[in-house]
Amino acid sequence: MRRTTLVALLAVGAIVVGGGGFVIGSQLMPPGGGEPRRTASPTASPSPSERATVPPLAKAWADRPSVDLRYDIARDHESAKGVATASFTPDKRVCDALIFRSWPNKPEIADHGGSMTVHRATVDGRKVTPAYERKGAPAATQGTLLRLPLRDCVAAGSTVEARISFTVEMARRSGERVGTNGTGEMWLASAYPVLAWERGHGWMTQPAVDVFGEMDGTEEFRLELDVVAPRGDTVLGMGRPLGTSNGPREGTTRHRFAADPVRNVAVGIGGYRVTTREIAGVRTRVGVSDDGSLATANDWLDKIELELGRLEGRFGRFPYRDLWVTVIPDTTGIEFPGAIFYGDYSAQEVRGGDLVAHELAHMWFYGLVGNDQGRDPWLDESFATYAQALADDQAFLYRQPMDVPSFAANRVGEPMTYWERNPDTYGAGVYRQGAQMLFEARQRAGEQRWDAAMRAYLADNAHRIVRPEDFVDAVDHLPGAVETLRRYGAVE
Ligand SMILES: [Zn+2]
Missing domain, CATH: 1.10.390.10 (Neutral Protease Domain 2)
Structure with missing residues (x-):
């Protein structure tokens, strides 16, 4: 930044x-x-x-997580519904909980009306009740840290899958990574449950702070990104575009992308004119x-x-x-x-x-x-x-x-x-x-x-x-x- x-x-x-x-x-x-x-x-x-x-160059982490991220963009470009499925193979034994971060709840975004709210979560297909921690977020939000409880420890080298559904509300005039201009364009990044694992060490739980700047960290992962947007919208995605198809509802288009390896997701949606070189x-x-x-x-x-x-x-x-x-x-x-x-x-x-x-x-x-x-x-x-x-x-x-x-x-x-x-x-x-x-x-x-x-x-x-x-x-x-x-x- x-x-x-x-x-x-x-x-x-x-x-x-x-x-x-x-x-x-x-x-x-x-x-x-x-x-x-x-x-x-x-x-x-x-x-x-x-x-x-x-x-x-050193090679990417062979056991890096896979993230399947689906956004469904609201017609007014004020919000997005999301579903993130993360497959995680830790390099150290993990007990108690999987930890994710909800960066749209950081002060610079939340103070301008942006937020991320988790609705449902499963771990290996079993419904779980998430626990939320403020970690620097304004009180009106769910906080920037999300724990999905684990029934059993996950051994190093074995895989656990978490699926989380959520909504992201766009901020106005924050200058930050989650926003809408109110005239047909929106952009969102770090706007999904971010797996907070650091290889060789463990969970990254630093609080969000009220500073215009980044404060997150993530290992690289394999990304499949699927954005359902109002028909006629342009979608600036990540990595390689895999094409478009009819969306699940009348008047929507599905845009698919794949990127590997990456350590965050950023998307721009709306009336963008794109020039490629x-x-x-x-x-x-x-x-x-x-x-x-x-x-x-x-x-x-x-x-x-x-x-x-x-x-x-x-x-x-x-x-x-x-x-x-x-x-x-x-x-x-x-x-x-x-x-x-x-x-x-x-x-x-x-x-x-x-x-x-x-x-x-x-x-x-x-x-x-x-x-x-x-x-x-x-x-x-x-x-x-x-x-x-x-x-x-x-x-x-x-x-x-x-x-x-x-x-x-x-x-x-x-x-x-x-x-x-x-x-x-x-x-x-x-x-x-x-x-x-x-x-x-x-x-x-x-x-x-x-x-x-x-x-x-x-x-x-x-x-x-x-x-x-x-x-x-x-x-x-x-x-x-x-x-x-x-x-x-x-x-x-
Ligand atoms: Zn910089």
Whole structure:
């Protein structure tokens, strides 16, 4: 995710743009605003044809869960009914309960009228009575944590199946991942019962916090997605489209998709116009509202093509065969595996800002190498900020002295529960200071050795959830690297 407050506070990445205005972060500033002109070198990045060589990636979890997710979209685009069936083969014995998270009940969504309500659940075909925990959710909701009681323990390596039916209500003007614009489009992500398992460790039960940002974590799974939408709607899905057929009711169409492996589900539904472009082997689709958008789909695709090439030059092949982009109002950008929600920006902002590259960078740092975004937000946000700046030759922005509020100084590794106490410092503390830390470590370690270690980190930790010690393992052979991470408070 890209944070608006970060942009306002920090003025990262000022780039001269064509019309004499400045794009600062993703926010367009008028000319003459006093920001010094800094122009990134347009030629130093590897060209799109030079994809970095990365060691062979670790394989996806062979026993990863399978999720069959069905949405039935309301005609008014205000809600969706859902049924999720998850087959789960834990790598450690599980007793007492299966734990799922209901992220539409997090404060930023629930305070704008969004919610997720579970109606029925079964475990291995047997009806169960779920238990709900607030875990940071407003009292009017069912909470963000859902327990399905187990009659017997599930042994490591044996499979249990949970089936949960639920309703998702869309939020209005929240800028978050579950919303409707009231004029025929809606979008929803993390909007199903999310299995909260972390391989090798157990359940992820961090509370939701009242911060505009991610706080979830999930292992990858095999997804089959089935969306019943009003006839005439466009559906931006996940992975590979498997075609459409008549829906179960008059005036509906069923849209089917399959994606594997992914660690979240994001869908855009309604009056979207979709433009498709094959970019370096990635089928890229951009959907903009048929009511109009500030930039055209081709403005977005041109920028995606440029930045995807630059990022591949640093970090190797884009991790997904398909990329689905939905342009939505009131937000900056939110990343999902092989899918992105971008805010409705002008063509000039799209071209000149760092937003497109930031979210694309998350496909490596969040998508390919996952993390618990509540416990270790720096493991994707510091890295995505760093990766964007590296790809766009803006490292110099992070080598200058930086004003970081004392609450955030040398606290890069804090969890979201810490940032909730002072949310306005989250961007400075994790995004900008975190990127500064990584660039400093890179300089001390030697750029080539650091870059090789970063590519090895991506390869060795592909398709799993990392913890800070995994990054320490990746760089502790480099001089000064771990000392730098410690000094900034990223690791102990
Ligand atoms: Zn981000």
